[in-house]
Amino acid sequence: MNVTTKISIMTGVMMLVIIAVLAGSYYAASTSFYEEQTFSDLESRLAAHADVIDQNFHPGTFNHILTMEEREEGVNYVEFDMDLHPVRISDGADEHEIAAYQAWIQSHSPSEVAYSPGGDRIFAVSPFAENGETAGYLFIDQSMQPLADTTAALFRLTLAAAGGSLLLGALFLLFLHRRVHRPLRELADSTAHIADGHWGETLDWRRQDELGLLSSRIDEMSSQLAAYQQSRKQLLSSISHDLRTPLTYVKAYASLLQDQPQAPEEANRQISVIHREAVRMERLVEDLVELTNMEEGKRSLRLENLDLSDAVQQFCNNYQAAAEAEHCTLSFSRSSQQLHVHLDQDRLEQALYNLLRNAVLYTGPGCRIHLHVYQEDKTAVLVFDDNGPGIPASQLSSIWDRFYRGDDARSSKTPGSGLGLSIVKQLIHLHDGDIQAENRPEGGLRFLITLPLINRTSQRPAD
Numbered sequence: 058m059n060v061t062t063k064i065s066i067m068t069g070v071m072m073l074v075i076i077a078v079l080a081g082s083y084y085a086a087s088t089s090f091y092e093e094q095t096f097s098d099l100e101s102r103l104a105a106h107a108d109v110i111d112q113n114f115h116p117g118t119f120n121h122i123l124t125m126e127e128r129e130e131g132v133n134y135v136e137f138d139m140d141l142h143p144v145r146i147s148d149g150a151d152e153h154e155i156a157a158y159q160a161w162i163q164s165h166s167p168s169e170v171a172y173s174p175g176g177d178r179i180f181a182v183s184p185f186a187e188n189g190e191t192a193g194y195l196f197i198d199q200s201m202q203p204l205a206d207t208t209a210a211l212f213r214l215t216l217a218a219a220g221g222s223l224l225l226g227a228l229f230l231l232f233l234h235r236r237v238h239r240p241l242r243e244l245a246d247s248t249a250h251i252a253d254g255h256w257g258e259t260l261d262w263r264r265q266d267e268l269g270l271l272s273s274r275i276d277e278m279s280s281q282l283a284a285y286q287q288s289r290k291q292l293l294s295s296i297s298h299d300l301r302t303p304l305t306y307v308k309a310y311a312s313l314l315q316d317q318p319q320a321p322e323e324a325n326r327q328i329s330v331i332h333r334e335a336v337r338m339e340r341l342v343e344d345l346v347e348l349t350n351m352e353e354g355k356r357s358l359r360l361e362n363l364d365l366s367d368a369v370q371q372f373c374n375n376y377q378a379a380a381e382a383e384h385c386t387l388s389f390s391r392s393s394q395q396l397h398v399h400l401d402q403d404r405l406e407q408a409l410y411n412l413l414r415n416a417v418l419y420t421g422p423g424c425r426i427h428l429h430v431y432q433e434d435k436t437a438v439l440v441f442d443d444n445g446p447g448i449p450a451s452q453l454s455s456i457w458d459r460f461y462r463g464d465d466a467r468s469s470k471t472p473g474s475g476l477g478l479s480i481v482k483q484l485i486h487l488h489d490g491d492i493q494a495e496n497r498p499e500g501g502l503r504f505l506i507t508l509p510l511i512n513r514t515s516q517r518p519a520d
């Protein structure tokens with residue numbers, strides 16, 4: 058049984074229960090109210106009649122009482138003498154009834170109000186007196202018909218309400234079927250279709266409700282799956298391409314060494330090519346493992362509360378000589394403020410080293426690298442400038458993609474696989490920071506790294 062049918066049945070049953078409880082309590086309340094009213098009314102009527110007779114024992118009084126009782130609806134009135142012979146009888150009371158009244162009076166106390174033996178009428182009896190001596194009995198038989206009529210009307214009303222609620226339940230079921238069940242089935246079919254490999258297909262529903270939200274989430278998921286599939290294909294083709302080139306070298310030079318005797322210098326040259334290509338493959342694999350680990354959250358940082366200027370200063374001290382060996386200059390202007398950030402010094406240096414290697418590689422000898430840090434609102438900003446060729450504006454957003462290499466990088470045969478900046482970006486993101494690249498107006502490339510400041514920046518004490 059589907060969910061919408063279950064909801065409709067539950068709603069219908071709930072409505073029926075509510076109607077039944079309401080009707081039942083109304084019936085119980087009105088019955089007891091009617092009973093109480095009738096009992097006390099009969100008691101007081103008979104007491105009043107007996108009182109009047111006591112004060113004015115006269116046939117006219119009895120006749121007057123008879124007339125009054127005959128006007129009451131659903132009432133049989135009988136005046137009995139001491140021997141229970143009927144003296145005055147209202148219209149409508151027959152012999153059988155009178156015999157039943159006599160039997161009832163005999164088996165009850167002289168002044169009593171109670172249900173008739175059949176339970177469908179109320180009998181009331183009260184003695185009357187002449188000169189203080191009991192002279193007979195006044196008897197009233199009150200029909201319960203008005204209550205029966207009310208009960209029947211209530212029953213009809215309950216039936217009508219139950220029928221109405223069933224009808225409403227059916228309409229509700231129809232509504233749910235159209236608005237919820239059918240769209241849910243369509244969603245289930247579509248997701249099964251997407252799961253079958255039709256990634257990227259969308260439902261494109263324009264609904265404003267929760268189902269619309271669900272369908273738009275499914276659309277998003279489908280597009281992301283398609284993008285994931287695409288990037289997986291690209292990744293595999295890039296990896297195989299990047300491995301094939303060094304493998305070709307390794308294979309060719311290895312067979313040369315194997316097949317033909319070589320002069321020692323030539324053999325050494327071939328062995329160093331094999332070594333260089335093996336190192337390249339090793340780096341590619343290491344970079345891929347590093348990236349995958351970071352993306353899967355397996356790489357954790359050893360964060361410390363550090364001053365960014367001190368951390369960058371340390372990096373510059375460590376790599377100054379390496380830069381100079383490549384005929385490059387590496388300079389740093391530190392901030393006058395202390396900029397406290399949560400940092401893993403080694404990871405920051407790994408990221409900056411990737412940037413440094415790029416600057417050296419793509420600028421060449423004479424490269425000038427300058428770093429400086431400053432505070433902007435609640436973030437520390439680290440600027441990394443070089444004076445190289447920069448990157449065409451149209452390619453600026455692609456440099457973060459895995460295996461992206463600029464045309465110049467490819468054609469100039471500079472070593473690399475296009476993973477360096479992806480790793481840098483992941484490292485900065487692990488620090489809850491961000492990194493952007495832009496071309497400097499005066500030439501060269503600029504990287505802007507932002508890191509959240511710890512809430513305790515203070516002015517550096519004057520040296």
Ligand SMILES: Nc1ncnc2c1ncn2[C@@H]1O[C@H](COP(=O)(O)OP(=O)(O)OP(=O)(O)O)[C@@H](O)[C@H]1O
Pocket residue numbers: 344415416419420443445446447448456461462463464465466467472473474475476477478479502
């Ligand atoms: N400082 C720079 N100046 C000019 N172009 C740059 C600079 N840094 C990066 N690029 C461009 O961005 C591309 C991507 O850089 P990335 O560091 O990701 O890869 P790579 O240097 O080619 O290879 P590797 O994985 O060895 O770092 C480079 O191929 C190059 O075209």
Ligand SMILES: [Mg+2]
Pocket residue numbers: 411414415473477478
């Ligand atoms: Mg690089």
